[in-house]
Amino acid sequence: MRIRAALILAVVVVSLGSAGCGYALAGRGSFLPPDIRVVGIPLLENRTNITRIEQIITEKIRTEFINRNKYTIRPTTTDADAVLSGAITALVTQPVGFTEQQLASRYLFTVTMRLQLNHARTNEVLWANDALTFREEFDTRTRGTTQQDTAVLLEQEGPAFDRLSTELARHVVSAILEAF
Numbered sequence: 001m002r003i004r005a006a007l008i009l010a011v012v013v014v015s016l017g018s019a020g021c022g023y024a025l026a027g028r029g030s031f032l033p034p035d036i037r038v039v040g041i042p043l044l045e046n047r048t049n050i051t052r053i054e055q056i057i058t059e060k061i062r063t064e065f066i067n068r069n070k071y072t073i074r075p076t077t078t079d080a081d082a083v084l085s086g087a088i089t090a091l092v093t094q095p096v097g098f099t100e101q102q103l104a105s106r107y108l109f110t111v112t113m114r115l116q117l118n119h120a121r122t123n124e125v126l127w128a129n130d131a132l133t134f135r136e137e138f139d140t141r142t143r144g145t146t147q148q149d150t151a152v153l154l155e156q157e158g159p160a161f162d163r164l165s166t167e168l169a170r171h172v173v174s175a176i177l178e179a180f
Contacts, residue, residue: 018026022083032082032177033119034110034121035081036082038073038081038083039065039080039084039085040074040075040080040120041058041062041065041075041084042085043075044057044058044061044088045086045087046088047089048091049052050091053088057111057168057169060165060166061169062170064170064173066165069179081121082118082119083125084115084116085115085116086114088112090112091111096108096137104140105140107138107160108135108136109164110133110134110136111133111134111168112131112132112133113129114129114130115172116163127176132172132175136167138163138164
């Protein structure tokens with residue numbers, strides 16, 4: 001009798017375990033309402049002292065949404081089902097690694113943003129984060145940068161800034177679509 005009870009219990013446990021765990025591939029789903037098909041992403045506000053940062057980050061966020069192949073993206077609010085708006089409120093760089101000569105060789109970039117996605121018709125807030133923070137380290141020794149000047153690292157065409165803004169855009173879009 002005990003063997004039979006143990007066998008039944010094992011079958012039940014295996015059946016429940018294989019019934020589906022609810023996991024899905026990250027980046028595949030969306031928690032936005034199904035009537036959202038067009039997202040307007042106007043230029044973000046720049047509250048930093050870094051020129052053109054809002055243009056580059058806004059464009060990277062648009063591109064990341066487009067790469068997800070689920071939404072049509074517009075640079076304006078016209079004819080949009082939802083609108084993403086906000087501001088880049090801070091960009092801080094700080095050295096976190098040094099050479100033997102005590103020159104900075106690794107920097108930590110911290111970007112803080114205020115973002116909100118609203119349903120265009122109802123103005124309902126679909127997603128918001130008033131203090132979205134993104135951090136990325138950049139090693140000047142492995143990226144071909146020889147100058148230790150922070151301004152060089154923040155050049156808009158530079159590899160650090162490109163990588164920073166691309167990863168930031170992935171982070172933002174994932175947070176919106178996966179409701180983090």
